[in-house]
């Protein structure tokens with residue numbers, strides 16, 4: 550691409566080095582790379598939605614405060630709907646926090662490894678992004694985060710809990726200590742909390758802290774990655790600010806309706822989440838056995854719907870290339886692999902391919 554066309558435009562300097570997000574190329578019958586739910590919309594939910602969708606006035610703008618779906622979300626998690634604001638995916642909140650709550654030159658603290666979007670949006674909007682590395686066992690204490698907040702004098706700290714990509718978590722008790730000991734904004738991205746435990750969630754604490762924002766998404770446990778629906782939860786003052794700075798019609802009518810219908814079937818949602826947790830536990834156990842038998846790297850006990858697998862040398866690349874040839878997409882992250890827990894049959898197929906990989910590899914040496 551000839552980016553010199555930008556030379557005469559009075560735009561931001563850094564644009565030339567940016568590249569559009571490159572989605573996975575080729576077709577993969579088994580997708581274990583994006584931590585989506587393996588459940589498609591349950592039949593009775595699909596039926597409810599299709600009955601109601603014809604009554605939507607799509608010639609009109611959506612409800613700017615997404616009242617119905619915010620109430621559905623709040624009821625599902627047992628919180629006050631006044632503290633909830635919906636968005637076009639929780640990614641939108643990360644962008645709004647970096648561009649609207651913070652300003653150019655402010656310092657944003659992130660952790661490493663963690664979700665790459667924090668750094669991306671931070672840098673895009675001209676924040677100073679400081680990065681605190683986790684320990685060699687991939688854990689990090691709340692005390693270490695608090696110390697880094699003080700040392701960097703950051704305006705905000707953001708991290709996922711439980712973490713993408715490590716699948717490890719920081720307990721609620723520890724995070725309460727962090728919240729009390731720092732003055733900066735603390736953004737806790739709970740995209741995968743449904744797979745750990747609501748006991749570890751900070752949702753019930755939103756009202757108790759001036760500096761706490763929690764992000765949740767419908768893209769993972771709720772099974773609506775295609776609908777782009779996220780939520781920010783914070784005290785009333787922060788909520789008013791978020792509602793003031795977001796674009797008014799950020800959450801479209803179709804997604805609002807779909808989310809409302811989905812949250813009106815809480816039992817169905819809970820059943821899906823429990824099944825995914827069981828699938829995750831089974832997958833971890835099977836992969837752990839494989840790791841013990843082959844001596845390939847190390848897997849970490851997962852709290853999310855995916856497993857983090859640290860590997861040596863070029864193995865992550867070799868394995869993901871090998872599974873890709875069999876139509877299975879995994880996510881390579883440096884020298885590690887992040888693998889979503891798929892359905893039982895997807896897991897079975899993956900393990901067969903991994904066994905094959907081992908045979909081929911042994912044959913070579």
Ligand SMILES: *Cc1c(COP(=O)(O)O)cnc(C)c1O
Pocket residue numbers: 584637638639640641664709713738740765766767768769774777778779
């Ligand atoms: C998947 C994911 C999200 C979800 O983003 P959406 O825009 O709501 O799809 C947010 N944070 C983390 C850490 C994630 O892994």
